[in-house]
Amino acid sequence: MTSIRVVPKGGRGVSAEVNLESKLGTLVLPSPVLTASGCAASGKELSQFVDLTTIGAVVTKSIMMSPRSGRATPRMAETPSGMLNSIGLQGPGIDDFLEHDIPWLASKGVRTMVSIAGNDVEEFGRLAARVKRAGDSVVALEVNISCPNVANRGLVFACQPHSAAEVISIVRRNVGGAFPIFAKLSPDVTDIVEIAKACVDAGATGLSLINTLLGMVINTETLKPALAGVTGGLSGPAIRPVAVRAVWQVHAALPHVPLIGMGGILTGEDAFEFILAGASAIAIGTANFHDPSALTRVQKELSVLLAERGFSALQDAIGFAHRKV
Amino acid sequence: MTSIRVVPKGGRGVSAEVNLESKLGTLVLPSPVLTASGCAASGKELSQFVDLTTIGAVVTKSIMMSPRSGRATPRMAETPSGMLNSIGLQGPGIDDFLEHDIPWLASKGVRTMVSIAGNDVEEFGRLAARVKRAGDSVVALEVNISCPNVANRGLVFACQPHSAAEVISIVRRNVGGAFPIFAKLSPDVTDIVEIAKACVDAGATGLSLINTLLGMVINTETLKPALAGVTGGLSGPAIRPVAVRAVWQVHAALPHVPLIGMGGILTGEDAFEFILAGASAIAIGTANFHDPSALTRVQKELSVLLAERGFSALQDAIGFAHRKV
C-alpha cells in the first residue's frame, strides 16, 4: 500500500496517513492513480519521470493483433484547454508487445492493465486470450471499444449496447470468470448508462469512463481540416465536466460497479472530483504531456486533499457526492 | 448589407469590401453574426456595447408559455475554457415577452429570431403560432428542443429523431409553409445527422448547432455537486471542436440545409472555422460574458480574415473545407 505522510497546506503540523488502496472488484491496487491508455505508451518513457511501481497501474496503449502504422500527420491540434488527436492506434502488434513491452514492465515490477482494440469482435477475443496468458504483471484488461479514430464510425462498438455487449461477452469467454475486465466507453452516445449496463451484463468487471469526444479543428490558413484524419478525439481539461457527469450517471445507476474515471485530470483536486462522483480509480492522460511528473504529483495532491477533508481512506470518498444530507 | 472596409493586418494598404450577406433559405441577413439564445437576454443590455442593428440578428433567450423562475443557485460553475450553466429557462412567459421585449427590439430595428421552448409538443405549437403573429421584426423561429437543464432527460426532444420531428412538425403546421424555422440540436447524441435529417424532413428550414453538452462539476469543499441543478450545460471554447465536428457532419450529409453554427466562438478566426465547416451563420454565446463587445469584434475580425484569404463574399466560404483539391 502506498501511504503518504501528509502535512496539510495550512501548515498546521497535522500529519495524516491516508490509505489510498483502490478496490476494483477483486483487483486491489495500492493507489487509484493509473495512466490513461495511449498517453503513456508502455511506460518506459514515463519511468524517467515517475516511479511507476508507486502508482496503481500502467494502462498500456491499446494494442491490436497486427502491427499498425496509425494515421498520417498532422495527428494533433491543440484546442482550448485540450487537444485533438488522431493517432489511429499506431502500434507494433500483439506479438512484439508481448515480446518486448510486457517483459520490461514485469521486470520493473509495474502492475499493468493491457488495453486491447480489435478490428472485429473475434479479434478482441483472440487478443484477450493472448494477454491473459502474458503473466502475473498483467492485472487486468481494458477493452477499448470506443476509439473515435477509426475510419468507420460503425466500428465504434461502444456506440450501441448490443455491439458493446458482443465484444465484452467474447472477451469474458476468452479470459475466464475471474479476470478483471474494464470496458472503455465513449461519451458520444445518447445514453451512456444503457451502454454501461449492457457491458456489465455481458461480463465486464467495471467500466473506464471516458474515451475522447469526437471533435474537429479546421486550419484557417490551409482552409482544410487540421488533422489528416479529418476528425479526432478531444481530450484534456476541456472535457472534464462531461467525464465527471458520465461517472456520476453511471455510478448512480450501477453503484456497485467499479469505475475508472478519466478525462481532463490535471490536479489532485480534479482526481478528487471523479472519486466523489463515483470513480474507484482515476487515469491521467493528456496531463502527462503537460507535466511528465503528473502521476506522482496528482497522487500526492489527492492524498493531501483526502486528509484535509477528513478522509482516512480513499474508499470512504468514493461516490461521496451522491449522499443525501 | 453590412460591409466593412478592410485593411489587412499586414498593413499593405490593400483594402477590400467583403460581402457578409448570409442566406438562410429565404431569410437573408446582412451579416452572419447572431447572438446565441440565452446569452443575450432580449438584447437590451448588450445594446449598451453593440449596435444590434449591425449584426445579423438577435436570437432571444428561449421563451416558454408561462413565467418561469428557473432553477435555484448556484447556477453556474466556471470550467477550463468554458462554463456550466443551469439557468433552467428562467423567463417572464410569452405574454410579457410579446408585450415588452418584442416591441423594444422592433422599435430599435433589430432583426430578431425568437427561440421557443415548450414543456410538451403542443406547447411548442402554441408558442410558434403566437410568435408568428408578433410582427415583422421577428424574422425566424429557433426551436429549442435541446436544453439540457430540464429535470427529465426524456424531455430533451432532440435526443430522439421521432420526438424531434414531432415538435418540428407541429411548429411548421402552426407557422405556415414559408416562415424560417431552425431546430436547435444537442450534441449529446450518438448520431446527430440522424436527428438533423428527421428535423429537416419534418419541415425545419435549417438547424442550429449546437446547444450545450451535459456536464457536471463537483465542489471539492462542500463535497456536493457545484450546481443546485446537479448537472448543467457546458459551453465556451472548450466545446468548439465538438461543435465544428457537428457542423461538418451535418453539412456533409445535408449540404443544402442552412446551418447556424455555435459553440465556443471567441474570435473571427473561430467563426471562420464554422463557416468553412459548413455554417451559413454563426452565433456567439459565452463569449459575450467574456467580452460584451464580442459581436462587433468577431464580425470585424471575420470580415478581415475573409478578405485576407481572398473571399469577397461570405457565401463563397461556406463549407469550403469540404472541397476536394
Added chain:
Amino acid sequence: MNFQPLQVEGELLSNRRVGAYHLITIVVPGIPERIRPGNFVALSVGGESTSTLLRRSFSVYQAQERGLYGGTLELVISAHGAGTRWLAALAPHQMINVVGPLGRPFPLPKDPVHALLVGGGYGSAPLFMLADALRQRGCRVDMALGAASADRLFGTLEARRVTNALSIATDDGSLGVQGRVTDAARSILERANIDVIYACGPMPMLSALTTLGGEFGVMVQCAVEESMACGIGICMTCVLPVRGNDDVVRMSRSCVDGPVFAGDRVLWESIGSVPEETLGAPKASEH
C-alpha cells in the same frame, strides 16, 4: 440614475499588499467619472490565452477622475481563486480589460440623515466613496467594520477620516472589540438615532443586519455578492429571490437589479432555493 457602462482596456498603475488584500490601481479613462458609490466593475483575467473566461466583479474603493496618468480606479482584491490570484500578481503596465460602471449604486438620501455604514472584510471597499457622498450631503456617518482578524479588515485608518465615529470588531479580537460586526452595529443602534443602514459583506451578515434593522425600524441597504458570469444582465446566473414593489417574488439579477437591494425585500433564508411563492416556481406536479 445610472451611467451606461463602458469597456476600457486599462493599465495597472500599482499593486500593493494591504493586510490580507491587494490594493490595485488601474488607469481606465472614462470609467472613474461615471462611478457612483456601490457600483462595481468587471475585469477579465488570465491574459491572452486564459482558460478562465468569466469576468471577476469588484466594488470600487476609489475613483479618481483625473490623476497624473488619467482617471484611475482603486480596487481591493482578496486573492483566493484563479482569477483573483492572477490579479493579485499583476505587475505595473500590464493591461486589464475593465467593464463598468455596473449595477445600481447605493440610493442616497435627500435629507442630511444619520447613516450607519457596516462592512464585513473587503466589503468595506465601497463604503468610503459612500461615506464621502453622504457627508457632502450633510449626513452624519457612523461606521462599523468587522472581519475574522485584523489583517482582513480593510481601510480602518481611512475610515477614521471619512466618518464621525468608527467601531471595529474582529472574531479573534486582534483589533477592536472581539465579536461580530452585527454586535457592534447593535450597540450603535442602541445609543444613536440611526436613520438608515448601508451594508456590504457576506450574505449572513447582510441577513442578520436586515433583521437587526427591522428590530429598530431602520431601512438597511445591502450590497450583495452573488456568483456572476457576465455582470451585465445577460446570463441569469446571479439571481436571488427578491420581493418587488408589486409584492411578487422574482429571481432577480444581482448585477443589474442590484447589487444594492433594500434588505427587507430579499428573501435571505431562501437564497440557494426557489421559494414556492416565486413567479414561475416549479410546481410539485411539473418537472
Added chain:
Amino acid sequence: MNFQPLQVEGELLSNRRVGAYHLITIVVPGIPERIRPGNFVALSVGGESTSTLLRRSFSVYQAQERGLYGGTLELVISAHGAGTRWLAALAPHQMINVVGPLGRPFPLPKDPVHALLVGGGYGSAPLFMLADALRQRGCRVDMALGAASADRLFGTLEARRVTNALSIATDDGSLGVQGRVTDAARSILERANIDVIYACGPMPMLSALTTLGGEFGVMVQCAVEESMACGIGICMTCVLPVRGNDDVVRMSRSCVDGPVFAGDRVLWESIGSVPEETLGAPKASEH
C-alpha cells in the same frame, strides 16, 4: 549516448530581441550540463491558468553549466502562435517549467572531418554548440545560413567566430547572396571536400539538402521539426516515415528517435501521408 531528461522549474534571467527573434536565457539547474548539440527542451507555456497545455519544443542555442546564477540555457524563440508569443513576452524572474535534454543529439564523427553545417532561419540555433563540439574534435567547420530576410537569420556574428568559413543567403538579398541556402550549400560542396552535412531548418530545406548530399555522396544529418504534443515519446503525434536499418519503414517519433535523422532514411516526399510500404499501413481493403 543520451542523458535522462529532468524536469526543472526554471527562472527567466533575460529576454532580448535579436532580429525577428527573442533570445531568452533561463536558469535551470541540472539541465545545461546534460545538453549535447542537437538536444532540445520542452517548455510549458501560459502560466497558472493556461488554456494551452501542450509543451513547446526548442533547440538549445547555448548551455552554460555554471553562470553567475547557476546553469543556464539560451533559446531562440520565433514568436507566432499563442505559446511562443507568451514566451517572447516573459519578463525576468518569471518561472518556466523546462523538460530536457530531449531527443537524440547530432552524432559526432570520430575523426577530424570537414563538416558543413546548414541552418534555415532559427534552425541555426543548435548549430553553434555543434560547431564548438566539432572544432574541439579537430574538425573543419563550414557553415551556410539562410532565411527569408536578414532579420530572420540568427547568429551570423557568432557564426564567424565558431566556423572556418561562413556563407549567407537570403531570399530578398538583404544579407549575403540573394538566393536559397541550398544553393549556397551546393557552391560549398562544389569547391570543398565536405565529409558530412549537419542541417536544421524547414522540412523542404532538409529534403533538398538530402538530395544534394546524395548527389555529392555526402551523408546529411537532419534535425527535423514535427508538431509535438509531449516531446518525450508517449503521444505518437510527432511521427514521420523513416526507413530503419532493417529496411522496414516505420512511423518514427521525431522526439525520441529524432529529431536528428540521417537524411537518406527519411521518406521526405511521404511526410503527411503513410507510405504503402510502412509497417502496418492501412490496406485498401481495411478501414
